[in-house]
């Protein structure tokens with residue numbers, strides 16, 4: 191079976207971002223094949239664990255991908271502080287005599303942003319609003335590569351390694367079936383002593399926050415790499431709960447147009463015409479047709495502007511995120527954005543990860559130590575039929591069916607954008623609806 195078909199059959203989607211189907215990504219040629227090994231979200235150790243323990247799988251998969259896309263250059267971009275991981279990858283590269291370069295980076299945020307990593311490696315910035323393929327470049331995440339190798343061994347994508355960190359009794363790395371509830375993962379880590387808390391799915395900077403009462407219904411999907419338990423009144427949680435109209439009032443009353451949000455914005459520094467201070471000014475005017483608002487579509491929502499730069503505690507990132515949805519909803523035609531050229535101080539204005547952690551009040555949980563690794567089985571899983579970019583898969587099982595782990599439970603033609611789903615545990619199908627399938631061992 192060819193590589194693309196193996197990947198399609200296994201239901202792989204990108205594990206480090208929006209969940210773009212991997213078989214579609216690998217369907218085009220690319221001169222540059224880059225591996226995003228930066229793991230730039232502080233407090234997550236998932237990719238570091240995978241690199242240290244699955245370096246051979248990563249390199250073997252990368253070799254297959256290199257041949258598939260006919261890459262002229264294959265590069266793993268990794269922070270130089272990940273010493274054990276670099277040693278493991280170097281050993282694997284030498285073992286397979288693979289023509290793969292290691293590109294070592296400083297520890298800055300957001301080193302793993304696709305635009306940042308491409309610029310860091312090929313020193314040729316992506317134009318505003320363009321995609322890596324526009325520079326003949328393909329970026330893959332280390333977790334995705336591990337699962338690409340597994341797909342060539344006939345194994346579908348049914349298990350996920352996640353970091354569980356924050357205010358819990360036993361911060362850990364867990365390998366769990368896809369569809370396991372967030373509450374169960376927290377329980378496996380000893381729970382928390384907090385009476386009131388929130389959970390961030392993903393990293394603290396860009397992850398999605400859910401409330402305590404949602405943890406029983408939220409599940410680990412193919413794109414979740416971490417869970418972070420934070421006190422309900424942690425500054426990150428307070429900021430995310432703020433209503434958008436309150437943010438507008440604050441922008442009107444308190445934005446001093448100091449420009450700091452723009453001066454440290456990684457997209458602006460790469461030459462993109464994104465000036466968050468202008469967006470804030472226009473947003474405060476409450477005119478949805480203001481021409482400056484379109485810039486918001488260039489924002490990657492890294493959060494530097496609001497978590498690091500703004501001296502007034504304002505939220506340009508939240509404003510941009512809100513506007514991006516509004517611009518799409520209203521089908522506003524985007525202008526032809528022109529690059530302003532890479533800023534001469536782009537390199538020196540990068541935000542050290544340690545400083546970012548201090549500013550966001552996360553130091554307590556940033557201490558790197560060897561988290562225990564545990565592999566768990568779940569008694570029940572709820573598997574969403576759509577877990578990334580593209581359409582939902584169609585269920586091919588019905589209530590009462592017995593399924594074995596790895597069986598196909600929801601399908602999607604190879605001509606579609608999306609991913610197939612497989613049973614992540616053996617058991618009985620408890621429910622099937624248009625959004626998910628629930629399987630229980632108890633049946």
Ligand code: SF4
Pocket residue numbers: 444445446447448449450451452466467470499500501502503504505506
């Ligand atoms: S940094 Fe804050 S106060 Fe300064 S321009 Fe940006 S949003 Fe306004």
Ligand code: SF4
Pocket residue numbers: 451454455456457458464466488489490491492493494495496506507510
């Ligand atoms: S979140 Fe802020 S700093 Fe990050 S890209 Fe958007 S505007 Fe720039």
